[in-house]
Amino acid sequence: MGKTLFEKIWDSHVVVEQQNHPSLIYVDRHLVHEVTSPQAFDGLRMNNRTVRRPDLTIATMDHNVPTNDRSLPILDQTSAIQIQTLEKNCKDFGIQLFDINSPNQGIVHVIGPQLGITLPGTTIVCGDSHTSTHGAFGALAFGIGTSDVEHVLASQSIWLEKPKSFEIRVEGKRKNPHAVTAKDIILSIIKNIGTAGGTGTVVEYTGEGIIDLSMEERMTVCNMSIEGGARAGLVAPDEKTFDYLRNRKYTPKNYESLVQYWRENLKTDSDAKFDKTFTLHIDNIAPQVSWGTNPGMTCDITESIPTPEAYSKGDLNQEKAVEKALEYMDLKSGTPITEIKIDRVFIGSCTNARLEDLIEASKVIKGQKISENVSAMVVPGSQMVKKLAEEMGIDKIFTNANFEWREAGCSMCLGMNPDILLPGERCASTSNRNFEGRQGTGGRTHLVSPVMAAAAALEGHFVDVRKLDLN
Amino acid sequence: MKGNVIKYERDNIDTDVIIPGQYLKIHDYAELASHAMEGLDPAFHSKVKEGDFILSGKNFGCGSSREHAPIALAHSGIKAILALSFARIFYRNAVDGAFLLPIEIDEIAYKNISEGDEIDIDISSNQIKNITKNQSYQMKPFSEIIGKIIEAGGLFKYKPD
Numbered sequence: 174m175g176k177t178l179f180e181k182i183w184d185s186h187v188v189v190e191q192q193n194h195p196s197l198i199y200v201d202r203h204l205v206h207e208v209t210s211p212q213a214f215d216g217l218r219m220n221n222r223t224v225r226r227p228d229l230t231i232a233t234m235d236h237n238v239p240t241n242d243r244s245l246p247i248l249d250q251t252s253a254i255q256i257q258t259l260e261k262n263c264k265d266f267g268i269q270l271f272d273i274n275s276p277n278q279g280i281v282h283v284i285g286p287q288l289g290i291t292l293p294g295t296t297i298v299c300g301d302s303h304t305s306t307h308g309a310f311g312a313l314a315f316g317i318g319t320s321d322v323e324h325v326l327a328s329q330s331i332w333l334e335k336p337k338s339f340e341i342r343v344e345g346k347r348k349n350p351h352a353v354t355a356k357d358i359i360l361s362i363i364k365n366i367g368t369a370g371g372t373g374t375v376v377e378y379t380g381e382g383i384i385d386l387s388m389e390e391r392m393t394v395c396n397m398s399i400e401g402g403a404r405a406g407l408v409a410p411d412e413k414t415f416d417y418l419r420n421r422k423y424t425p426k427n428y429e430s431l432v433q434y435w436r437e438n439l440k441t442d443s444d445a446k447f448d449k450t451f452t453l454h455i456d457n458i459a460p461q462v463s464w465g466t467n468p469g470m471t472c473d474i475t476e477s478i479p480t481p482e483a484y485s486k487g488d489l490n491q492e493k494a495v496e497k498a499l500e501y502m503d504l505k506s507g508t509p510i511t512e513i514k515i516d517r518v519f520i521g522s523c524t525n526a527r528l529e530d531l532i533e534a535s536k537v538i539k540g541q542k543i544s545e546n547v548s549a550m551v552v553p554g555s556q557m558v559k560k561l562a563e564e565m566g567i568d569k570i571f572t573n574a575n576f577e578w579r580e581a582g583c584s585m586c587l588g589m590n591p592d593i594l595l596p597g598e599r600c601a602s603t604s605n606r607n608f609e610g611r612q613g614t615g616g617r618t619h620l621v622s623p624v625m626a627a628a629a630a631l632e633g634h635f636v637d638v639r640k641l642d643l644n
Numbered sequence: 645m646k647g648n649v650i651k652y653e654r655d656n657i658d659t660d661v662i663i664p665g666q667y668l669k670i671h672d673y674a675e676l677a678s679h680a681m682e683g684l685d686p687a688f689h690s691k692v693k694e695g696d697f698i699l700s701g702k703n704f705g706c707g708s709s710r711e712h713a714p715i716a717l718a719h720s721g722i723k724a725i726l727a728l729s730f731a732r733i734f735y736r737n738a739v740d741g742a743f744l745l746p747i748e749i750d751e752i753a754y755k756n757i758s759e760g761d762e763i764d765i766d767i768s769s770n771q772i773k774n775i776t777k778n779q780s781y782q783m784k785p786f787s788e789i790i791g792k793i794i795e796a797g798g799l800f801k802y803k804p805d
Binding site for chain 2: 237320321372491493494588614
């Protein structure tokens, strides 16, 4: 029987494999950031260990860096200490760091592909659950905890139980790909499989609907694999993948011979079997808006907030969860999604802050002003995205519309830096999690695409973006 | 392993409510623990006692890879989480760092165990005894691999045969 792409990558990285034991898997790339690494470096020091492959370890600071004027000192002392600690750790252990002043600084999952560090067929780990993003390039990429970060720093390998394989087929073609985005595809998937639907699996996204996506769109899909419970999600690499990575800063010198190998080997065999499958048809899917407190609590822009009974289909636990979610979100069943008024707009995060995301959102707002009831910000995913957008004049489109235009970082996605929602504030956010308090204590998050976020900023509420002229 | 139960009758308890993002900058574990569950239950810190257990629904620990989540709970005194199911990264972090035991239970145990019940968990026989109610339930046995890692005291002390 043939093998899936995931199994091929797995097999080519096994260092030790014994029955009834976890397998030791080699790690090709280890990405490090300031929040989940300090204790790992402390552990190395305590045990007199070094970093085994500093040349395969790359660090940046993204989670708690301020996104306003970087010539000013960092006011939050605990953030400042975490940032200084990463600087010291990288210096002591000989690790390449893109620090707060580097033109390559940015969200770790945005800079990896942009710099050509992310490569097909590789294993990539990082102390961050959205490491699944790199799967868009046909890499096996997943998030790990700090103890595992220490283990990888010391040994360049990780003990793993082999996950199951899960094929998510995306069939059909979107009628309006500017209005119905990759974000709407992945939210539709999660809405259907549930937040634990992918638990214990590595997802491979296949089908026409995935092949049609650009690399940046594929990253949006793979990014949210973890929101469906899967630690990793990947797409078989194709010419789009190889073109995207050609001539990047760290693209390997023997790139074309690697491409030749990847082209022949990095695909699931036609007779391979997945442990689990799910198919989504996208011909008629609508733009999505989350209304609850997990990413599965999502519906079409044309729908209304469901009742707890209707949503839960007899699952009493679920019913209670919906009641609590609606209470937290201050929403009533039956309210049309288009009538939900928002206070804030956040265009950013490792899900949706790449150049294409900013271009698409800018088309919506060009020449217009945001609603006077809304405050809105764009936080580019990396300083390089910011620079490229500025060269295209996209920053001006946003600032002329009264958006704030910030420096790169994770920002309001997870509320670790000063960019947070105030209690009760409602936000249209292009990020990945709508958990209670995620964007700030008492803050209310609606997960949407960049296009939807931009439209909501103008109107002060959600709108069916399929009605806009976005070409 | 005996202790009292703190029950959260809901699914999808995520790592952002277990330890909100703003506290991930804290390096002192006791201080970190003082904010455990703050996103869901601000009274948690005042009611939790050494040796307590948390009982909850499906997909416990979903979300971020932050190891701060099992650490904050463990340093609050929590010895085990009993849940209908777990998100994988949380489960792995809990076992690998030997912070606490993630124990999968069935609907019967979930329904019958109440807040405050004193229970006794015996992982060698996969039995959970409810001392308060004089009942007993089965826990889902750990897989062979997980059992060996737990026995070794975490992944870093574990050595393959």
